[in-house]
Amino acid sequence: MEIEDDEILQGFIEESLEHLADIENDLLAIEEAGANIDEDLVNKVFRAAHSIKGGAGFMGLTAIQGLSHSTENVLGMIRSKKLIPTPEIVNVLLMASDQLQRMIEDVHNSNDVDISSHINPLDAIADGTFSQPPMEPEQKNTVQAKPKVTVKPEAVEPVFEEPEETEEEYIEEPETDEDEETEPEPEPEVTRTQNPVPEPVAPVQPPAVNVPATAAKQAPPAKTETSLRVHVSLLDSLMNLAGELVLSRNQLLQTIGSDDLRNAEAVGQRIDLITSELQEAIMLTRMQPIGNVFNKFPRVVRDLAKKLNKTIDLTIVGKDVELDKTIIESINDPLTHLVRNSVDHGIEMPADRKKIGKPENGLVILKAYHEAGQVVIEISDDGKGLDGEALAASAVNKGLITAEQAQAMSDKEKVNLIFLPGFSTAAAVTDVSGRGVGMDVVKTNLDQLGGNVDIISEKGNGTTISIKLPLTLAIIPCQIIETGGERYAIPQVNLEELLRIPANQVKDRVERVGDAEVVRLRGTLLPLIRLSDVIGADRTYYDYNEQDVKEDRREQIADRRGRNSPLFNDKHSGNNHRNQSPDRPRSVIDRRSSASSALNIVVVSTGAMKYGLIVDRLQDSEEIVIKPLGRHLQQCKGYAGATIMGDGRIALILDVSNLARMAHLTSIDGSDRAAEVAKAAEDAINAKKDKQSLLIFKNSREEHFGVPLNQVERIEKIKRSDIEDLGGRRIMKYRGGSLSLICVDDVAMVAPLADDENLLVIVFNIAKRPVGLLAIGPIDALEVTADIDDTTLSQPGIMGSIIIDNNTTMLINVFEMVQNLFPQWFEHQEKFDLSQIEETGPPPTVLIAEDSKFFRNQVKNYMTEVGYNVIEAEDGLEGWNQLEEHADEISLLVTDIEMPNMNGFELTQRIRKNERYKNLPIIALTTLASAEDVERGKAVGVNEYHIKLDKERLMVSVHDYIKRRY
Amino acid sequence: MTDKHMADQPKNIVELATFYIGDALCGMDILKVQEINKLMQMTKVPQAPDYVLGILNLRGQIVTILDLGRKLGLGETDISQDPRNIIVNSSGGHVGLLVRRISDVVSADMKKRERAPANMSGIQGEYFTGVYKTDDNLIGILDVDKVLSIED
Secondary structure, eight states: OOOSOHHHHHHHHHHHHHHHHHHHHHHHHHHHHTTSOOHHHHHHHHHHHHHHHHHHHHHTOHHHHHHHHHHHHHHHHHHTTSSOOOHHHHHHHHHHHHHHHHHHHTGGGGGGSOOHHHHHHHHHHHHTOOOSOTTOHHHHHHHHHHHHHHSOTTSSOGGGGOHHHHHHTTTTOHHHHHHHHHTTOOHHHHHHHHTTOSSOOOTTSOTTSOOOHHHHHTOOOOOOOSOOOOOHHHHHHHHHHHHHHHHHHHHHHHHHHHTOHHHHHHHHHHHHHHHHHHHHHHHHHHEEETHHHHTTHHHHHHHHHHHTTOOEEEEEEOTTOEEEHHHHHHHHHHHHHHHHHIIIIISOOHHHHHHTTOOSSEEEEEEEEEETTEEEEEEEEOSOOOOHHHHHHHHHHTTSSOHHHHHHOOHHHHHHGGGSTTOOOHHHHHHHTSOOSSHHHHHHHHHHTTOEEEEEEOTTSOEEEEEEEESOSSEEEEEEEEETTEEEEEEGGGEEEEEEEOHHHHHHHEEEETTEEEEEETTEEEEEEEHHHHHTOOOEEEETTTTEEEEOGGGGSTTTBOSOOGGGOOTTOOOGGGGGSOOOOBOSOOSOOSGGGSEEEEEEEOSSOEEEEEESEEEEEEEEEOBOOOGGGTTOTTEEEEEEOTTSOEEEEEOHHHHHHHTTOOHHHHHHHHHHHHHHHHHHHHHTTTEEEEEEEESSSSOEEEEEGGGEEEEEEEEGGGOEEETTEEEEEETTEEEEEEOHHHHSSSOOOOOOSEEEEEEEEETTEEEEEEEEEEEEEEEEEOOOBOSTTOBTTEEEEEEETTEEEEEEOHHHHHHHHOGGGGTTSOOOOOHHHHHHSSOOEEEEEOSOHHHHHHHHHHHHHHTOEEEEESSHHHHHHHHHHTTTTEEEEEEESSOSSSOHHHHHHHHHHSTTTTTOOEEEEESSOOHHHHHHHHHHTOOEEEETTOHHHHHHHHHHHHHHHO | OOHHHHHTSSOOEEEEEEEEETTEEEEEEGGGEEEEEEOOOOBOOTTSOTTEEEEEEETTEEEEEEEHHHHTTSOOOOGGGOOEEEEEEETTEEEEEEESEEEEEEEEEGGGOBOOOSEETTEEGGGEEEEEEOSSOEEEEEOHHHHHOOOO
């Protein structure tokens, strides 16, 4: 069919489509009202149908004219209340309007479409002969058969043209319904959108057999509109601004000619202002209310609910929220998918709902709102929710993750498994959990929009999926970073925080697990990726002193810097030089300590997972305009595009989720790694048996001293002149009071304090008072194994010696020193009075289980000093035996945690399980009381935790328990 | 537009912009050339194919610069020798072709075009739609679409 005037035709199409969009929702409202006919509403629909009929007649579109005429007839009868709009009648009307829409979208072939299947029931309604609801699938099907044949071959796939058919078969093939949306698509659209399908299945494949869900999900994005309605006032202001811009340009040309600098500045500012306004106004023209997408959901939900025999209320909130046109268009399919999921799999059958005390009507809420410069869309239902365990089990069954990985996952991670590519095929998941049709594709689509998806689900209480989207794709705030001498932009939506690890902390905070590097960040482990390695840029660092980018020479330092770790093996790097370096474990831990070797880490998140990107340098955050990369660079997956910076040069925009993929990092890997790390940490603790952290210092040049680090409060640098000699005591001003100063040589027979100008004061807190120990550097903190010799060099103030780096180091007993020098400090301390107890019998007995002789002796001394009897045990097992032997005498157990044969936890567990001893107080001693240890200890029944050699606290609690015992 | 198509035209004089890739004198329809630039400051794109030299900002357009020498298997074009960028507008946006040197514009009668040899100064014949003989030179007529294609 030839239609002469394209412009008029285009106008007709646009107008008609608008009418049809309204008709749909209005028809639903009419259905809802039932016999309570709202005349205005019916009138509106009637007029819309009438306009279409009129236009179609004028254009010679007979089929459209005929169908709209029949529709109009029925509506006319409803309007005059000759007909009550039952759901069946409305259904027929809806389908007719669907058919109209299809024909109008493919106007040139519309006259060849057989519309009798719609006209017949419509006319039957009008004639009053419409008895049997034509909605019956059987009938529909037969009627439908004809048009399938007659539709012109240009149509995408005639089978899909018939929503009725897919609807009818919906239960078996939930995905076919999806294709309803795709049907008006011209062919090229279909093929295009096929590309991102992980398991590509041609969407045109007949729906008869198992079409994997992903294929359906692949529904091409809504047809891109080529025209847009913009308010005239907006256009006026655009016009205005453009005029201003032209004026300013003229001014600029003038000032350039006249060499008038000041004027040029003013013009520059003016242009700046106008440009910003212009940009804003243009952005506004692209903004559209999300209602354009939301409005179709009442119908989708209604149809689907009907098919599934569920009753579902849909609440829509925030239709007015505006988003960029491109986002509106692309959000359509993911949203449809999610809503259908909620209706199909989320909401239970009415009977089931009743059983568990929920209202029979399911509720689906579609909500859009602004939050922190982004738009959030939430799809929530009050259905059965997601079962993380079932999802994890299913993922394990499918071989996507291992059982160990599943175990290490948090609930949230488990729920997020639904996004794993290859996770979901409708059938398999429905068996287990009833969810997850092609969710990975939803996520991929949203990722492409710069959005984030998050699932909050509680088993039995429904699911909320929240999608965060940028307002616009055109201009985005970005963090600019530098690596390899080039700048890159990281979209702010992906940015969690910026982290700088000073060179001297790198060693402590960055750890290696397997092939991966992780950083400890507030108690969690964050996988690290070095940007230069992933994209294959030169490894460089930024020298802050010289303000210059230098090549990172570390790879030439032979021992640890092999470039080829499996994690960073990147097939995309065309640069072959990387493969030449030997496959050696590499590590971030390195030897340099200048400021330049601090690690700059950008912590980015891609929805479910977070990781750290190591970059050379952090720069400003800027608003950037995204420009696409040419097709030669499409294969570079690490970039989302490019942007032009203020200086005219280009910066690439990083795609953080693809970077993670390129580094073979998935959230599964993340948790996998976390599990490994946890294990490694546990091993480390085991290996750490009886390690003691010591602060090493000197008193004279020759002698080395050490003191348990956990006793040290702080260290001050002072000048000798700060020390005051008053009343035979050395003191100094410290925090508004005076601090008593002592020297090792005050008590012990050691060489006197060196005569240095610069001194150190190590502050301890003894008997609730601060006391400063004078010392000289160098000081160092290190961990030593407790191979402590407590006899050779033992003397007052010195509890033993240990060999560190071939130097015999004397361990200071600060407590003893203070007791020696200031006995009066302890006079007021509450003393435990053993006399009462002694009257009634022998002194209480304390069992000490500790494998290190040194610590055992120390603790024993504390106890015997105040009069307790002590029974010693060298390990947990011996401790148990002693307990059995002396059960009646022992009032308290002091135990180490790490011991051979039976550790402290096991010992405690055994005691607590035994009826005889279960009330025995147990105090555990550790070198490092980590929170986990304390937790675990508490769980097995340890009463209290103390740090080894913290005599005061230990004794206070020992007294306490003994007192309670008597 | 293919050359065959052009050959069917009664008048088939085509202006060829000619340039050197390595030692080969090549030409392309001047109507396909948007402009010719000196090499400007570029941004490297790690991960890109080796014949992609980088991207640059051409008045707000991002232009991918391809080193024709590399792309056609002649090795890297010497940047120090003041090479030129021929900016062409291809289907996938603007692309810059880095060539060693720009030469004259030659009016060529497409009827006199001959089949390209299998190899011309080291460049495979498949990149040419034909050769054109002038009095003192042999110009290989580049198949721009082929040159810009992305082989997997």
